[in-house]
Amino acid sequence: MKIAILGGTGALGKGLATRWIKSNHEIIIGSRKFDKAQHIAQSLGLDKSSGMLNIDAAKKCEIACLTVPYTHQEDILRSIEDSLKKKILIDATVPLIPPKIMRVQLPQEGSAALKAQLILGESTKVISAFQNISAELLQSTQEVDCDVLVTGNNFEARSTVISLVNDAGLKGWHAGPLCNSVAAEALTSVLISINKNHSIDHSGIKITGI
Numbered sequence: 001m002k003i004a005i006l007g008g009t010g011a012l013g014k015g016l017a018t019r020w021i022k023s024n025h026e027i028i029i030g031s032r033k034f035d036k037a038q039h040i041a042q043s044l045g046l047d048k049s050s051g052m053l054n055i056d057a058a059k060k061c062e063i064a065c066l067t068v069p070y071t072h073q074e075d076i077l078r079s080i081e082d083s084l085k086k087k088i089l090i091d092a093t094v095p096l097i098p099p100k101i102m103r104v105q106l107p108q109e110g111s112a113a114l115k116a117q118l119i120l121g122e123s124t125k126v127i128s129a130f131q132n133i134s135a136e137l138l139q140s141t142q143e144v145d146c147d148v149l150v151t152g153n154n155f156e157a158r159s160t161v162i163s164l165v166n167d168a169g170l171k172g173w174h175a176g177p178l179c180n181s182v183a184a185e186a187l188t189s190v191l192i193s194i195n196k197n198h199s200i201d202h203s204g205i206k207i208t209g210i
């Protein structure tokens with residue numbers, strides 16, 4: 001698929017790009033800065049032209065993936081909302097509010113993903129995923145021993161994203177409607193606490209009993 005990673009110059013964006021390039025998806029790196037997008041695209045082994053401004057990346061893709069810090073989620077979505085109509089947006093945003101990132105702090109909309117859906121309206125299918133995966137591990141060649149909870153209101157769109165999760169070498173699970181994204185988003189602060197208190201680099205989650 002032609003996937004635009006919006007904010008794809010950052011840690012998670014580069015990690016997902018690395019994995020999806022390996023499974024032959026066509027990746028577009030989006031950024032606020034044209035030169036930066038092109039530079040990162042090249043550093044990932046892509047053609048320079050695969051790096052572009054977020055707005056152009058959103059226009060050109062079949063499916064978009066948002067990987068920017070929570071504080072900038074609303075601004076970027078408002079700037080590209082028209083280009084995302086009738087498309088799937090994978091939202092990986094975790095509503096972390098530094099410095100208290102070990103504390104679950106949810107937005108008044110309920111979760112970052114619900115906020116994204118409110119901003120974009122129902123013509124964009126927001127699917128939430130990847131909140132509990134370490135970007136550092138994704139950028140490495142290591143196997144990532146962490147499952148991905150995938151939530152969203154449209155079963156078909158959720159299934160599409162689960163295929164992409166699996167293509168990234170991870171195991172994706174249908175975790176219910178978008179309102180359930182709150183669990184995955186909140187879990188990130190739990191995992192950060194576990195990392196800190198148990199001196200672990202990348203704790204993750206695994207569905208058992210299967």
Ligand SMILES: NC(=O)c1ccc[n+]([C@@H]2O[C@H](COP(=O)([O-])OP(=O)(O)OC[C@H]3O[C@@H](n4cnc5c(N)ncnc54)[C@H](OP(=O)(O)O)[C@@H]3O)[C@@H](O)[C@H]2O)c1
Pocket residue numbers: 007008009010011012013030031032033036037066067068069070072075076092093094095096130131132133134135136
């Ligand atoms: N890091 C992880 O391990 C991880 C894991 C799971 C989920 N997440 C979530 O994924 C999201 C991205 O995390 P990250 O660690 O990749 O973040 P990051 O590296 O700090 O930032 C990602 C990109 O966001 C863009 N950005 C920064 N300020 C912006 C603004 N004002 N407007 C628009 N774009 C802006 C930047 O791209 P340009 O400068 O090129 O525009 C930057 O490269 C966050 O919501 C995070 O909670 C992260």
